[in-house]
Each structure stands twice: as structure tokens, then as C-alpha cells.
Amino acid sequence: MEKFDVTVIGSGPGGYVAAIRCAQLGFKTALIEKYPTLGGTCLNVGCIPSKALLDSSEHYYNAVHHFEEHGIDIKPPKVNLAQMIARKAGVVKLTCDGINFLMKKNKITVYTGHGSFVTKQTIEIAKADGGKEQIESAKTIIATGSKPFTLPGIEVDKQRIITSTEALELKEVPKHLIIIGGGVIGLELGSVYGRLGSKVTVVEFMDRIIAGMDGALSKELQRVLKKNLGFEFLLKHKVTGVAAKAKEVTVTATNAKDEVIELKGDYCLVAVGRRPYTDNLGLEKIGVTLDKRGKIEVDEHLRTSVEGIYAIGDVINGAMLAHKAEEEGVFVAEQLAGQKPHINYNLIPGVVYTWPEVAAVGYTEEQLKEQGKKYKVGSFPFKASGRARASMDTDGFVKVLADEVTDEILGVHMIGPRTADMIAEAVTAMEYRASAEDVSRMSHAHPTFTESFKEACLDATAKRPIHI
Numbered sequence: 001m002e003k004f005d006v007t008v009i010g011s012g013p014g015g016y017v018a019a020i021r022c023a024q025l026g027f028k029t030a031l032i033e034k035y036p037t038l039g040g041t042c043l044n045v046g047c048i049p050s051k052a053l054l055d056s057s058e059h060y061y062n063a064v065h066h067f068e069e070h071g072i073d074i075k076p077p078k079v080n081l082a083q084m085i086a087r088k089a090g091v092v093k094l095t096c097d098g099i100n101f102l103m104k105k106n107k108i109t110v111y112t113g114h115g116s117f118v119t120k121q122t123i124e125i126a127k128a129d130g131g132k133e134q135i136e137s138a139k140t141i142i143a144t145g146s147k148p149f150t151l152p153g154i155e156v157d158k159q160r161i162i163t164s165t166e167a168l169e170l171k172e173v174p175k176h177l178i179i180i181g182g183g184v185i186g187l188e189l190g191s192v193y194g195r196l197g198s199k200v201t202v203v204e205f206m207d208r209i210i211a212g213m214d215g216a217l218s219k220e221l222q223r224v225l226k227k228n229l230g231f232e233f234l235l236k237h238k239v240t241g242v243a244a245k246a247k248e249v250t251v252t253a254t255n256a257k258d259e260v261i262e263l264k265g266d267y268c269l270v271a272v273g274r275r276p277y278t279d280n281l282g283l284e285k286i287g288v289t290l291d292k293r294g295k296i297e298v299d300e301h302l303r304t305s306v307e308g309i310y311a312i313g314d315v316i317n318g319a320m321l322a323h324k325a326e327e328e329g330v331f332v333a334e335q336l337a338g339q340k341p342h343i344n345y346n347l348i349p350g351v352v353y354t355w356p357e358v359a360a361v362g363y364t365e366e367q368l369k370e371q372g373k374k375y376k377v378g379s380f381p382f383k384a385s386g387r388a389r390a391s392m393d394t395d396g397f398v399k400v401l402a403d404e405v406t407d408e409i410l411g412v413h414m415i416g417p418r419t420a421d422m423i424a425e426a427v428t429a430m431e432y433r434a435s436a437e438d439v440s441r442m443s444h445a446h447p448t449f450t451e452s453f454k455e456a457c458l459d460a461t462a463k464r465p466i467h468i
């Protein structure tokens, strides 16, 4: 039986990054992945393919809606969905192949098959051809991620009633896509098909979309998706049933007045969250405990209830984000090497890759109110940015929340062009516990979208923005 210092189960962004960091630190490392391609949800059916389709559909949308104004006359463009999906598949392949390269470079032994615990130090790998192999490992990191969740009584048939995985592979542009859930997946994939011409209806249980984010972002994103893509939003509606018959889906929901409403479309995307994936891992055999939502319980060192076994990423508590999983992978590896790493969970940014993009870090205004914290608000609209006018991206704003007494930045909430990239400056500033005045005294290249962050900081610190 081959012996390893560390074995990682699952090759998503949590798992493969943990394996690389372990190898860099000198551990003999194994990585087990049940699928033939590495990279997990993120690379195969998540972040990367969704962003590939978001980019393609954005080009199409701009060609139809903005080229003429830019002075570019073309024949009316047509959607070639098969080509878009093929390009996406190419991007995914390149990215997954990159992980194979990194595994080889770092001398990580990769096993393809389903991993499960036999004892706390023996892991069995069940291969697709029925073969089995066992390895021994001093320490194990569980990074088995998550799978799409569905509502009780709703059967995903993967043809008409679909999850994000099938939505990345459709053969036609839906005429009317009904989306259950106004969260990140619903709004990103809804944007893809909305731009390609689908009518999109979002049915959301809460009274706002992207409910965990600052309320101002929810409001602005809802306004812009309605204005630009014609999205229809049914908020405070709880979906209770979905049925598919031939090419039609019927979604049943209850509204705030307890009335039952019915919607008809040709596809229904179920995007109501994801469940931790712990199926057939053998956790009960070795005594790894789960919380009441089925996530693996860990302490602040990401140790499970069994000594020598750690868990990271979507399978444990916290935001289901690729970069959160990556940080946790590095954190565990460095701890195993005797280092003292740290993760500031409050400063893990969240991004929604709609257009305009939504990005945030730190506390929301709602959270500060709840904490009874005294804070100042500064904001700057993109319509006052020269760079945004040049690119015709004037929807949205940057909002900065700063401590009323110390001026320390407590939260940054952006909606606008390229805010997914802009948020990194806010993370850096907040990691160094910058004040709004600190940022407002730093030079920002002109003309850039980033000037809007500086202006919002000027507004927060002393109510003296220059350009509004």
C-alpha cells in the first residue's frame, strides 16, 4: 500500500490548491478525484464555464445594442449557441489541463476514482472500471465540495427542469426561462440567456435579489436587469412545484398574500443553493460529524471531529466561493507544516458577474445597523465617471461605509463596470485597516473606473468628492 503524508479528497479549487501547497511544503501528497478531469465544480461546471458564456453573451449583446452607437455598422448578428458552448468547452479543457500540469510539476500523485475512508488513515479509491485500490495517509484533507440543491418535491429532469450544470450545455436559447432563486447562479445564468434573447422570469422567496449583499446593490441590480434585459422579478414568491410536459414547464408559487400563481415557460432553472457533497465518503465509519445542514463540522483550525482529518471549501460552513476554498486549502497545508496562517473571513470578497458587475467586501449597511455601529456612508455614481461615460457603462455606483469615529473602512459595495476587479483594491485597503481618508489621498490613474472608489472614499471621509 502506497503511503502519503497528506491526501486530499476532491480536486476543486480547495483541493488542488491544498495539494500544491502541501507539496511545496515538502509533504508527499496524493490527490483523489472521482471525475476524469481535475478542477472540481469551479473549473468544470461552475466559475469558469459560466464566465466563458457570460463573456460570449456580453459580446453578442453589445453587438446588437451598442455597436451602432460606437460607429460600428455590421449585419444583424445571429446567435450560434453551439459555437458558444464549444468555445466554453475549450476554455474548460485548457483550464483543467493546466491543473494536470500543476500536479505533475509539484509531483503530486493523482488517483482517479471515488475516495472513501476505510479507517482514519486508510482510504479506498473505487475506480470507474470497478477496480479498487487502497492508500495510507497520515493526514487527510476533505475537499469534496457541493452539488446543486433542489426543493422538496421538485424533480430535476435535466431536460426542461434543469440545474446550473445543464444550463451550461443547452442546445437552444429558451423562449421563456423561469428561474427559481434570485441568487448568484440565477442572475448570472439568467443574464447569459437574457442577453441571447430569452424572456427571463426570476421567482424569489425573499423580498429582494442577492439577499446576502448590501440592500443598495440588490435594488440597483434589479433595476438594471429589468431595464437592460427585460427581466421580470416575482419577489416574495415561494415556489412550491414545477412540472414539465413535452416542451413546457409549469411553475407554481405562493405569493405574499398566500395566493397560488402559475407560470409557464419552456425551461426552468432551479438555482436555490447547493448542498455539501459527502456521499459515500465513509465519514460515519470513522466518526467525522456533520452539522444539521449536512456540512462537515470543523473548528477554527478546520479540524474535523477526527484527529488528523481536516475539511475545507464548500463542504464546510461559510461562503460557497472558490477563493474561500483556496484560502482554506493553503491555511490547512501551512498549519500542517507548523506555520501559523490566518484567514480573515470578513474580508473575503463576493462578486456577481452580471453586467454591471456586483462586488462587495466587509460589512453591509444592514449588518452595521444590526451591530449598532456608528458609521458614515460615501458613494459615487458611475454616471459621473469619465471612463464609464467613454465605455457607455454608467449604471451603478460605489458605496463606502466607514467608522464614524476612526474613519476605518468597514465595508465596500460596488455595482458597475469591472467592479469584480476593482474590489481587490478595497480588500487590500481593508486588510491594512485603511481609513477612507487614506484611500482618498492615494493617486488613482485617470481615466479609470477605480477613481470612483477614491471619490466614494472622499465622500465618506469628509463629504468632499471632486466630481459630483
Ligand code: FAD
Binding pocket: 009, 010, 011, 012, 013, 014, 015, 032, 033, 034, 035, 039, 040, 041, 042, 043, 045, 046, 047, 048, 050, 113, 114, 115, 116, 143, 144, 145, 146, 164, 185, 277, 279, 280, 281, 312, 313, 314, 315, 319, 320, 321, 322, 323, 324, 325, 353
Ligand atoms: P468543488 O469545486 O465542488 O470540488 C469538489 C471535488 O471533489 C469535485 O471535483 C468532486 O467530484 C470531488 N469529489 C467529491 N467527492 C469525492 C470523493 N468521495 N472522491 C473523490 N472525489 C470526490 N465561486 C466563485 O468564487 N466565483 C464564481 O464565479 C463562481 N461561479 C460559480 C458558477 C456556478 C454555475 C457554480 C455552480 C458555482 C460557482 N462558484 C463560484 C462556486 C464555486 O464553484 C465553489 O465554491 C467551489 O468550486 C468550491 O470548491 P471546493 O474545492 O470546495 O469543491
Ligand code: NAD
Binding pocket: 151, 180, 181, 182, 183, 184, 185, 186, 188, 203, 204, 205, 206, 210, 211, 237, 238, 239, 240, 271, 272, 273, 274, 319, 320, 321, 350, 351, 352, 353
Ligand atoms: P443562492 O443561495 O445564492 O441563492 C438561492 C436563492 O434561492 C436565495 O435567494 C433563496 O431565497 C431562493 N430560494 C430558495 N428556495 C426558494 C423557493 N422555494 N422559491 C423561491 N426562491 C427560493 O444560491 P445559488 O444561486 O444556487 O448559488 C449557490 C452557491 O454557488 C452560492 O453559495 C454562491 O456563492 C455560489 N456561486 C457563486 C458565484 C460567484 O461567486 N459569482 C456564482 C455562482 C454560484
